[in-house]
Amino acid sequence: MNNKxxxxxxxKTPIRVELADEAATAxxxxxxxxxxxxxxxxxxxxxxxSGKTVFARAFINARTRTPEEVPSPTFxxxxxxxxxxxxxxxxxxxxxxxxIENADETAELGMDDAFAEGISLIEWPDRLGARLPEDRLExxxxxxxxxxxxxxxLAGHGSWKARLETLGPEVTGDD
Ligand SMILES: Nc1ncnc2c1ncn2[C@@H]1O[C@H](COP(=O)(O)OP(=O)(O)OP(=O)(O)O)[C@@H](O)[C@H]1O
Ligand SMILES: [Mg+2]
Numbered sequence: 342m343n344n345k346x347x348x349x350x351x352x353k354t355p356i357r358v359e360l361a362d363e364a365a366t367a368x369x370x371x372x373x374x375x376x377x378x379x380x381x382x383x384x385x386x387x388x389x390x391s392g393k394t395v396f397a398r399a400f401i402n403a404r405t406r407t408p409e410e411v412p413s414p415t416f417x418x419x420x421x422x423x424x425x426x427x428x429x430x431x432x433x434x435x436x437x438x439x440x441i442e443n444a445d446e447t448a449e450l451g452m453d454d455a456f457a458e459g460i461s462l463i464e465w466p467d468r469l470g471a472r473l474p475e476d477r478l479e480x481x482x483x484x485x486x487x488x489x490x491x492x493x494x495l496a497g498h499g500s501w502k503a504r505l506e507t508l509g510p511e512v513t514g515d516d
Contacts, residue, residue, distance in 0.1 A: 355479075355481075355494045355495055355496035356494070356495045356496075356505060356508075356509040356512065356513060357492060357493065357494050357495075357513075358492070358493040358494075358495070358512050358513055359485065359490065359492060359493075360392075360482075360485065360490060360491040360492070360493055361485075361487075361489070361490050362489045362490065363392070363395055363489065365491075366392050366395050366396055366399065366482070366491055366493070367395065367396075367398075367399035368399075369396070369493060369512055370395075370396045370397070370398075370399035370400040370403065371399055371400070371403035372508070372511055372512050373400060373478070373480070373508065373512070374399075374400040374401070374403040374404055375403065375404075376504065376508055377400075377404075377424075377460045378431075378460070379431050379458065379459065379460065380456070380457060380458070380459075380460075381460050381461070381477075381478070382456055382461045382463065382473075382474045382476065382477040382478070383400070383460075383461065383462045383463065383477065383478050383480060384463050384466035384473065384477050384478070384479045384480065385397060385462060385463060385464045385466070385480050385482070386465070386466060386467065386479065386480070386481045386482070387481050387482035387483055388483070388484070391482040391483055391484065391491060392482045392491050393464045393482060394411075394413045394437075394464065396480065396482065397411065397435050397462045397464070398411035400462060401422050401433060401435065401462075404424040404425075404433075405422055405423065405424065405425075406423075406425050409422055411435065413437060414435055414436060414437040414464075415437050415439060415440070416440075418436060418437060418438070418440070418441070418450060419434055419435065419436045419437075419450055419451075419455075420434075420435045421433065421434055421435075422434075422435065424460065431459060431460055432455070432458060432459035432460070433459055433460045433461075433462070434452075434455040434459050434460070434461045434462070435462045435464075436450065436452070436455075436461065436462065436463045436464065437464040437465060438463065438464065438465040438466065438468035438469065439464065439465045439468070441465070441468040442468075444468065444469050444470045444471070444472050447468070447469060447472065452469075452472070456474050474499075475498055475499050476498060476499025476500050476501065477498050477499065477501060478495060478496075478497055478498075478501045478504075478505070479494075479495065479496040479497075479498065480493060480494075480495055481493065481494040481495075481496075495508070495509070495512070
């Protein structure tokens with residue numbers, strides 16, 4: 342999962358977006374966040390410092406009631422937030438599994454409940470192995486040609502195959 346996806350399982354090339362600076366990464370994250378629903382899983386991959394936490398921070402702050410600090414969950418492994426909605430709130434879970442060595446270590450994190458009831462953002466999702474839900478949007482971030490630029494690749498699995506067809510033009514500016 343930390344390898345750039347060359348093709349999603351529909352056989353299509355993933356959507357690629359050039360992000361000129363941190364604000365562009367935040368803008369992409371806000372567009373993805375706007376479409377997030379209860380039960381969604383976002384797998385955030387890419388090397389150290391590629392912008393996974395920057396993406397998660399902007400994704401979360403796009404929809405929380407008040408601005409949130411969104412610290413990196415490097416040591417806590419998970420941080421929780423809420424998106425207000427008509428029914429009350431959708432829980433949002435920001436996981437960082439970098440320090441996990443074995444997928445069994447995630448048993449106490451309540452990830453299955455998070456996947457079912459909330460919106461989950463997962464840094465280092467490869468640590469989950471087969472526990473990573475099939476239905477997910479993969480967001481891969483990589484260094485771009487200049488120090489502050491990044492290249493994002495989005496690949497949809499499960500329900501996200503179809504949902505990426507509508508999100509894609511919006512994030513690449515082709516709509
Ligand atoms: N276009 C950009 N998008 C995102 N971050 C950027 C960009 N340009 C520069 N940066 C900087 O790169 C760093 C990204 O750090 P961040 O903590 O988000 O990385 P990460 O992928 O979460 O790393 P880790 O694997 O250690 O958790 C920040 O210092 C941010 O300011
Ligand atoms: Mg991080």
